[in-house]
Amino acid sequence: MAETGTLYLCATPIGNLGDITYRAVETLRTADVIAAEDTRHTRGLLAHYDIHTPMTSYHEHNKDEKGAELIARMQAGETVVCVSDAGLPGIADPGADLARRAIVEGIAVTPLPGANAALSALICAGLPLEGFTFVGFLPRKEKKRREVLTRVAAYPETLIFYEAPHRLRETLAVLAEALGAERRACAARELTKKFEEFRRMTLGELLAHYRESEPRGEFVLIVAGADESTAAAADAAAETLMERYEAHIAAGLDKKEAMRRTAQELGISRRDVYQAVLAGER
Numbered sequence: 001m002a003e004t005g006t007l008y009l010c011a012t013p014i015g016n017l018g019d020i021t022y023r024a025v026e027t028l029r030t031a032d033v034i035a036a037e038d039t040r041h042t043r044g045l046l047a048h049y050d051i052h053t054p055m056t057s058y059h060e061h062n063k064d065e066k067g068a069e070l071i072a073r074m075q076a077g078e079t080v081v082c083v084s085d086a087g088l089p090g091i092a093d094p095g096a097d098l099a100r101r102a103i104v105e106g107i108a109v110t111p112l113p114g115a116n117a118a119l120s121a122l123i124c125a126g127l128p129l130e131g132f133t134f135v136g137f138l139p140r141k142e143k144k145r146r147e148v149l150t151r152v153a154a155y156p157e158t159l160i161f162y163e164a165p166h167r168l169r170e171t172l173a174v175l176a177e178a179l180g181a182e183r184r185a186c187a188a189r190e191l192t193k194k195f196e197e198f199r200r201m202t203l204g205e206l207l208a209h210y211r212e213s214e215p216r217g218e219f220v221l222i223v224a225g226a227d228e229s230t231a232a233a234a235d236a237a238a239e240t241l242m243e244r245y246e247a248h249i250a251a252g253l254d255k256k257e258a259m260r261r262t263a264q265e266l267g268i269s270r271r272d273v274y275q276a277v278l279a280g281e282r
């Protein structure tokens with residue numbers, strides 16, 4: 001029986017084509033197949049490095065059938081390199097599902113490290129790096145978005161968001177409202193490209209700037225974590241939550257119903273109420 005193959009998760013450039021490692025180029029060249037989010041997009045990179053390995057598409061909409069097919073190929077001993085359009089596969093991009101399947105099947109999964117927009121923006125933002133939370137794209141639906149923002153508003157760690165240019169203004173407005181216009185932030189634009197730019201200012205100032213000038217290109221938003229005063233406000237919010245919950249319990253509701261009512265009244269998820277109640281009861 002053939003020895004089982006390997007799944008490489010390969011970083012590709014986020015702008016500047018030079019941002020790829022020797023090992024990544026070599027592995028792309030010698031692999032049996034490259035599983036690419038968009039084969040037309042990746043063709044440019046392969047042409048630049050004179051790589052002629054066959055490609056197959058692997059993305060959100062074919063991940064079930066294509067994932068199974070790729071797993072079978074690795075079980076037969078082939079080497080598969082998974083790439084997305086830019087940066088690390090699996091980070092706001094396809095790749096995570098294939099990695100999970102391969103792990104379950106006992107196939108070796110290994111990284112070819114390199115460019116990533118989130119961490120590249122983070123290290124240049126001038127904000128604390130001791131701890132950080134990657135949020136990525138905020139949900140489009142308002143309710144889900146509010147749940148995420150309610151959860152992260154009190155985090156002391158620096159926050160990382162991805163956003164498309166046509167949604168940047170709206171997202172800045174939402175962030176300024178949910179996290180406070182005074183929070184320090186950085187809009188990192190067009191990283192590694194000709195018009196790379198970092199705007200280091202508060203969320204309110206960023207919003208004012210981009211209301212004046214049209215956001216163009218790709219953006220990562222880095223936002224400072226909650227300081228003590230924000231954390232105190234979050235504590236106060238948690239207190240209100242507990243008060244409501246306990247009032248429902250005192251009125252005779254069972255725990256589940258009390259949580260459901262509290263979530264409904266505050267417009268947050270039951271999960272958030274559950275976690276806050278657990279923390280409050282400790």
Ligand code: SAM
Pocket residue numbers: 014015084086087088089090091092093115116117118161162163164188189190191192193218219220
């Ligand atoms: N997998 C990628 C990574 O590892 O960074 C992220 C892919 S996600 C679909 C695309 C988002 O990443 C963009 O909307 C933007 O927020 C961010 N991004 C990608 N390239 C960028 C760049 N050159 N400059 C700024 N942001 C970028």
